Amino acid sequence: MPHTAPVGGTLAPVFDTVADLPVHALVIHAVVVILPLSALGTVAIAVLPRWRERFGPLVALGVTAGLALVPVATTSGDRLEDRIDAAGVVKDQIEHHSDWGEKVIWPTLAMWVLVVALVLLSRGGRRGSLVTVLAVLAVLAAAATAATVGWTGHLGSTAVWSCTIGSEACTG
DSSP: OOOOOOOOSTTGGGGTEETTEEHHHHHHHHHHHHHHHHHHHHHHHHHOHHHHHHHHHHHHHHHHHHHHHHHHHHHHHHHHHHHOOOOHHHHHHHHHHHHHHTTTHHHHHHHHHHHHHHHHHTGGGOOSHHHHHHHHHHHHHHHHHHHHHHHHHHHHHHHHHTTTTTOGGGOO
16 A cells, blocks of 8 residues: 655645655656757757757657656656655755756756747748847746756755765764
8 A cells, every 4th residue: 555645735645646656756757868859959949940840740749748847847847746755955955956957947947938939930031130039038048947946856866865875974
């Protein structure tokens, strides 16, 4: 019988476990793959206008999937945090990771808006100053998204593995 922690909200069980594994551990792997790849795709279609019509919809689809998964990752992370009886250094690391995780949505949302606008306004090979501005802003949003996801992932990995691999901060 699965362990049930007291978690709030009617959707909480959906974001809790799948086959006795934390949903967070499953979803974050999708986020840390899809969003950086989408950021690379965003840079590619921003820098190479000839790729926009062919690959733009695929990049938009990737960013959309990543954007949809971010709230699942943060909500399931909250559920996982409710289950973990962390204290001291690890609790601080989890809270730092959680704080950064809540920030991931904003550059991702910006990247999504800019990619969709860039793709739509570039249809038929259209170019112009508005398209150029969107391309530059999309590159900046892609960089912010990749950096935020990377840093958040690093903080999460540190919270999970620092004591396991022998940090002296966790030995007593």
